[in-house]
Amino acid sequence: MLFDDMEDTDKGPFCKPFGQLFYENLEKMPSFQIVEAYLSFLLDAQDKIQKAIAILEGALKKGTERLKEIENPDLLQFYFGKITTARGEIEKEIERLSHNRRDIESLISEYSEKGIFNVPLKEFMTTFDAEYPIRVEKKHIDSDECYITEIKASDLTGSADFEHLNRVMTGYILRKLLKSK
Secondary structure (H helix, E strand, O other), X not given: XXXXXXXXXXXXXXXXXXXXXXXXXXXXXXXXXXXXXXXXXXXXXXXXXXXXXXXXXXHHXXXXXXXXXXXXXXXXXXXXXXXXXXHHHHHHHHHHHHHHHHHHHHHHHHHHHHOOOOOHHHHHOHHHHOOOEEEEEEEEOOOOOEEEEEEEHHHOOOOOOHHHHHHHHHHHHHHHHHHHO
């Protein structure tokens, strides 16, 4: 008889009815690699857009400070007109960038809320994962001995603990990506 009430460990999540899974093995699933790369680029894009916004906001601040230093009325009038026109264009650019950043945040949020195993990209990759071997550690109740066996990645979908596995792996990938930033 197999023992099915183990808990998640540092080496990986527990998934009923299969047993103890391993992060290092799950990470090699084709769909997991694609989702991880995709989320990594989204997080990078979000970060770079934020930096671009900060640069534009810094330029606006410096321009305003520079105006305060000009004492010649003719020059002040000339530069004030130029800066005011340019300021409006820069503010529009900041708003466009902010909108793009919010769209990216929305995509990241969708992956976080639904989980990495419940999104269209993962569904698309199902055929790539179908035959991928997942290592599973099981324990015999009568001897407390553990042994390793394999299941197919396609077996995980619809398993009793699928939602738990989805949450754990989503948290795992997000933690991993945020640590690397």
